[in-house]
Amino acid sequence: MAQTFLLTAGGTGGHLFPAQALAAELIRRGHVVELATDQRVGAYGADFPARNVHVISSATLAGRNPVALARTAYRLARGTWQARGVIKLLKPDAVVGFGGYPTFPPMFAAFLAGVPSVLHEANAVMGRANRMLAGRVSAIATSFPLVGEAAGAYPQKTVQTGNPVRDAVIAASGTPYDLPQDGGAFQLLVFGGSQGARFFSDCLPPALECLPAETRARIRLVQQCRPEDIDRVRSAFERIGIVAELAPFFPDMAERIAASHLVVCRSGASSVSELSVIGRPSVLVPLPHALDNDQGRNADILARAGGAWPVAQSELDPARLAALVTELMADPGRLAEAADSAKRAGRPDAVRRLADLAEHIASGGPLRTTDTRHTSSGDAS
Structure with a gap:
């Protein structure tokens, strides 16, 4: 059965390329894909295989200046409000985020709306925005075994899929x-x-x-x-x-x-x-x-x-x-x-693994029923 997926990624290649790979795979499987990103999407968005691209307000936390922090908080809140509108309109079966602060508003909006979600962490160290979201998502997909403070924090919902690469790769x-x-x-x-x-x-x-x-x-x-x-x-x-x-x-x-x-x-x-x-x-x-x-x-x-x-x-x-x-x-x-x-050392099957996980979460299935060969920290049951 066709499902609708809202993918969200920051507007740079490092975030958009794996999202683009997943989008292409989901479309091959007969699903509908839409993209939520920030204003930096530029040239990368032109080739993104999404039905629609939604530009969502965002900002990065930088420094401790109270004025700058207040401005960032306002932009993230505004982005969350925009993302809630997109989710209400699309009624996605799942939201999949690829890290960076532009991911925060759509992923947090999915949490508020009760929509299943998957958070993908491309690096061996989980980024700050992903750490803020990790406790609020249905599943966490990783490229590598995590190190640092997030390592082992959510073993029951962490799955090592690898980092999806584009069809051209x-x-x-x-x-x-x-x-x-x-x-x-x-x-x-x-x-x-x-x-x-x-x-x-x-x-x-x-x-x-x-x-x-x-x-x-x-x-x-x-x-x-x-x-x-x-x-x-x-x-x-x-x-x-x-x-x-x-x-x-x-x-x-x-x-x-x-x-x-x-x-x-x-x-x-x-x-x-x-x-x-x-x-x-x-x-x-x-x-x-x-x-x-x-x-x-x-x-x-x-x-x-x-x-x-x-x-x-x-x-x-x-x-x-x-x-x-x-x-x-x-x-x-x-x-x-x-x-x-x-x-x-390459993982050319990463996009298949992540698409399998996204479909499973979108269908409402418990994570323990996924293929345990995906897991990075043992059996996720």
């Missing part, structure tokens, strides 16, 4: 790793999450300039840059003779990952999941100063599997990055082993 996962040839072109991909990373724009040109001329000549670089950085980065690469393709956003990122010999990127949950499903070696540079070090924990998981080399941003100067790239380019066998290890 699943398609790209069928591309075998192309072992770099001695003296041949070396495909290097650099990106910094959905918003880009100024650190890579600052670090890559001087790092690649440090390479020996014959090594530098092999590199074919694809790099995501913020719009305001592209001109200066392009000029720097032209000056040192690097063949580079630069853009603020690559809509075919899955194919770009599959075509790469080495990836240098942040370690957000979506990036780590896509690297592992496709199976590509990576140098991971976790976003520094994160309150819960979520990206650091994500990077550690892929590193322990043998698929990545994490380096703290504070320790990655141009000379260190140049040495690391040179070392890896000179050892194709090591890169191939890392690609294989990353792929073995």
Whole structure:
């Protein structure tokens, strides 16, 4: 029987990509999907397979300034009121949230309306908004075994599904790793999450300039840059003779990952999941100063599997990055082993698992009757 699902996610790739994957799977199963998100949805919303997109007011808690806190509280309350209207109109069978403060109003509105809900946590550390919601949802789906203060807090309703990846990632996962040839072109991909990373724009040109001329000549670089950085980065690469393709956003990122010999990127949950499903070696540079070090924990998981080399941003100067790239380019066998290890750690079935859970919760079934192979903390009964 067709069901209606309201998915809710913040308007950045890290939140919207797994939501997009789930939406596509639910639609394949004959269900109706609608999306509630914030005003940042932009280019990502254009490809989201939802019947309608509802922009809901939201804000992020930041600092302790009373005026700022009051403004945030007002926006979250306004968003909850808007979300209650959407839920009243749609009468969804379940609401599925993907984290971040934009998820809070629709998920809290679902709780107030008595609508079953599933909260998905993409990172190894549960975010603050999800921690606020965890006690009010029907089920919690995780990408990794949780660490930190939320670990083990809700064992009866926590299910490890993995992090859903988009159909394009699943398609790209069928591309075998192309072992770099001695003296041949070396495909290097650099990106910094959905918003880009100024650190890579600052670090890559001087790092690649440090390479020996014959090594530098092999590199074919694809790099995501913020719009305001592209001109200066392009000029720097032209000056040192690097063949580079630069853009603020690559809509075919899955194919770009599959075509790469080495990836240098942040370690957000979506990036780590896509690297592992496709199976590509990576140098991971976790976003520094994160309150819960979520990206650091994500990077550690892929590193322990043998698929990545994490380096703290504070320790990655141009000379260190140049040495690391040179070392890896000179050892194709090591890169191939890392690609294989990353792929073995991937969860290409995550979207099926999460869709199964969402359908089960929407049907009103108790969590203990779900397939216990999904659970991250033993039998959920």
